[in-house]
Amino acid sequence: MAAPRKYPDELRERATRLVVEARRDPASAAGAIKRIAEQLGVHPEALAAETPKSVTAVMAKAKREGRVFIDWSQNNPAKTTIAPYSLRGREDPTVSAPVTWDEVRACRQAEDLVFTAEGVVARVEKIGDLFELLSGTRVALPRP
Known part of the structure; x- marks a missing residue:
């Protein structure tokens, strides 16, 4: 040991x-x-200062090209951004699910795009896995 x-x-x-x-x-x-x-x-600024060629805390895309953006604003208990098909940690958990542009255009209230665990399984069986299109996509990350 x-x-x-x-x-x-x-x-x-x-x-x-x-x-x-x-x-x-x-x-x-x-x-x-x-x-x-x-x-x-x-904090982001300290990390960016240590490795300015590979890390940035600046959100503007034009100012961060070729570097990893450390978005610490997402590290907040009020944020609900999670990976696709993940359950959110709530009393009545909903599921993060990709949607089509047609679904977005047809949406009249936020509840129209709320998915439950059971509902998202049925949805994938009916229309397929919308996230599958990205499964073969690979992006090389910049090396320090």
């Missing part, structure tokens, strides 16, 4: 504070984690 790593006292103190603050108020845990991550220098 490997010997335990020795961490600097300051890092241990900050990590302990993160855990204590997150446990104190679970509703604000994400905010506590974000604040302490920023104090530790773990």
Whole structure:
């Protein structure tokens, strides 16, 4: 078994504070984690500064060409973006599912494009897997 790593006292103190603050108020845990991550220098701008040729925190496509965009705005408990055909973590979970442009044009209210686990299985059996078109698509990621 490997010997335990020795961490600097300051890092241990900050990590302990993160855990204590997150446990104190679970509703604000994400905010506590974000604040302490920023104090530790773990945020998009710091990562971009360390590796400017391969990482950026700038959203504008024209300014990030050839680099990986770190979109930390997605790291938020209020966000619901997930992979296709995944259940969302809610009391009544819905399923993330690709839709056609015809379905988008015909949509009159958000509920028209809400899918349940049972409903999405029946939908795929009826119209096929819309995401399958991308299964053979590969994009090379930039190397640092």
